[in-house]
Amino acid sequence: MVAEVLEHLRPERGGLYFDGTLGGGGHTEAILRAGAAASVIAVDQDMEALKVAGLRLESWGDRVELVNANFADAAESDERPLAGALLDLGVSSHQLDEAERGFSFRPGTRLDMRMSAVPGAPTAADLLNDWSQGDLADVFYRYGEERGSRRLAAAVVRRRGERRFSTSDDLNEVLDRFYGPRITVQDRARIYQALRIAVNDELAVLERALVALRERLESAGVFVVLSYHSLEDRIVKDAFREWSRECVCPPQLPVCRCRGAALGKSLTRKPVMAGEDEVSANTRARSARLRAWKKAV
Numbered sequence: 001m002v003a004e005v006l007e008h009l010r011p012e013r014g015g016l017y018f019d020g021t022l023g024g025g026g027h028t029e030a031i032l033r034a035g036a037a038a039s040v041i042a043v044d045q046d047m048e049a050l051k052v053a054g055l056r057l058e059s060w061g062d063r064v065e066l067v068n069a070n071f072a073d074a075a076e077s078d079e080r081p082l083a084g085a086l087l088d089l090g091v092s093s094h095q096l097d098e099a100e101r102g103f104s105f106r107p108g109t110r111l112d113m114r115m116s117a118v119p120g121a122p123t124a125a126d127l128l129n130d131w132s133q134g135d136l137a138d139v140f141y142r143y144g145e146e147r148g149s150r151r152l153a154a155a156v157v158r159r160r161g162e163r164r165f166s167t168s169d170d171l172n173e174v175l176d177r178f179y180g181p182r183i184t185v186q187d188r189a190r191i192y193q194a195l196r197i198a199v200n201d202e203l204a205v206l207e208r209a210l211v212a213l214r215e216r217l218e219s220a221g222v223f224v225v226l227s228y229h230s231l232e233d234r235i236v237k238d239a240f241r242e243w244s245r246e247c248v249c250p251p252q253l254p255v256c257r258c259r260g261a262a263l264g265k266s267l268t269r270k271p272v273m274a275g276e277d278e279v280s281a282n283t284r285a286r287s288a289r290l291r292a293w294k295k296a297v
């Protein structure tokens, strides 16, 4: 959704942009190309992505600054004002394709799912082997919207009593038994995605980054977020809506005691979805939801 991102970010205004999810570098490069006076802080917690995109962006010289960090940390640890901020959440197709990163449910994939190589950070296998049945049920219910979350967590705990989880084959076996012969690709994808969200604490990180980046936007600065999961989208929708309200006092307060003015306004009343052409070229785009917000002048 490069065109839609540019339409909202408007890099032709120039200034400093923050791309918190560099990935393959497509959006960063598009911003640099569209704005002769724009520069980009390009962040990715995946060192591998940074290396590959770094090569692609070499010719842009010091108009792009590469940062290997979590986007919430990168947003909070810098104070330079921003003309625009972009988060294109989730994993890249490159990460899904790399079997050793353990994001995919293809046979024989190690259950890893960490986006960054923090030594000692728990992997998806660690969660399945060590988390309590209740915590696993929460992950399947909250992040995977799995109605049978408790039963699925019980099946995981039973299975790890026999043999510990190590690869996708172990988890697929449990899922095959749990869902039966009518299991769909979507069922697997939901459960794998739920584990990935838990492994990387993705929702808490998103909430932190939203606030930190809003604070750094200069007046009329624009925030664009592309999300692929309903919970991510709800967090973004609620934040943009709350920031656009003039008064956030509890209704029982007789006099307004809050900020008393909207911090900005939403530029998208409904989420913008990818067009037919993009969806047929890239199936991941089907679930993409773009929301944009502009800081008050």
Ligand SMILES: C[S@@+](CC[C@H](N)C(=O)[O-])C[C@H]1O[C@@H](n2cnc3c(N)ncnc32)[C@H](O)[C@@H]1O
Residues within 6 Å of the ligand: 020, 021, 022, 023, 024, 025, 026, 027, 028, 043, 044, 045, 046, 049, 069, 070, 071, 072, 088, 089, 090, 091, 092, 093, 115, 205
């Ligand atoms: C969907 S891809 C981004 C694709 C990118 N917009 C492009 O044009 O190629 C998401 C990327 O964001 C990174 N990422 C996801 N969550 C992150 C976080 N909390 N901090 C930093 N990078 C993150 C992933 O490692 C992945 O490379």
